[in-house]
Amino acid sequence: MTFSKIESFIAQLKPETLAAERKTILQPLVAYIQAKADQDQVVNLHFICTHNSRRSHLSQVWAQTMAHHFQLKQVFCYSGGTESTALFPMVVETLRNSGFQIAQLSEGRNPIYSIKYAANAHPIIGFSKRLDDDFNPESDFAAIMTCDSANEACPFVPGSDLRIPITYADPKAFDDTPQQAEKYQERSLQIATELFYVFSQIESHS
Secondary structure (H helix, E strand, C coil): CHHCCCCCCCHHCHHHHHHHHHHHHHHHHHHHHHHHCCCCCCCCEEEEECCCCHHHHHHHHHHHHHHHCCCCCCEEEEEECCCCCCCCCCHHHHHHHCCCCEECCCCCCCCCCCEECCCCCCCEEECCCEEECCCCCCCEEEECCCCCCHHHHCCCCCCCEEEECCCCCCCHHHHCCCHHHHHHHHHHHHHHHHHHHHHHHHCCCC
C-alpha cells in the first residue's frame, strides 16, 4: 500500500484540468505503456534531463509511485542526464513534504538517497547519473525527455525503443528566491498530475 500521506496527495490531484495539448503530448507515453502491458512485457521508463538533478527525478519518482498506485507491477522507472551533478536538495524536501520517506545513504558531492513510497515496495535509489550509467537500462526502454536542452542535445538515445519529449519548466529559475519552495511544489504537482493521468489511461490485463 502506498503511504497514506502520498495517497491523500494523489486523491487531491485534478487530471481533468489538463489542457488538450498536454494530453496530446502525453499520449505517446500512454500508448507505449499500453502496448507493453498488452504483451505482458516489462515497461522501462527512462526520464532524461540535462543535469539529472530536478525534473527527471521528480518524473521518475512520481511515475514509479503512480505505477504502484494503479497496481501495474511490471513498470520500472529510471532517470539520467547528459551529465551528472547532484539530486538538488529542494527536490528531496518537496517529495518529503508530499509523504515520501527519504533517507540519505551517502555524503559527498553527489549524495545517494533512498526514496520510499510504500511500506513493502523497493525504494527508489536517487542520485545524479549520466543517462548511460550502469544503473540505467541499456535497451528496451522509452526515453522521456523532461527538459528542452536534453531534448535538443539527444536527438537519439542509444538503446531506446522511442524518444518522447514531455518537457517541463525548470524550477531552478526560482532557486534562492522567496518563491523557491512554492515553485518546486508547483512543478512536482504538475508532474504528479500528468503521470496520474498517463497511468489512469492504462487498461490492466492482470
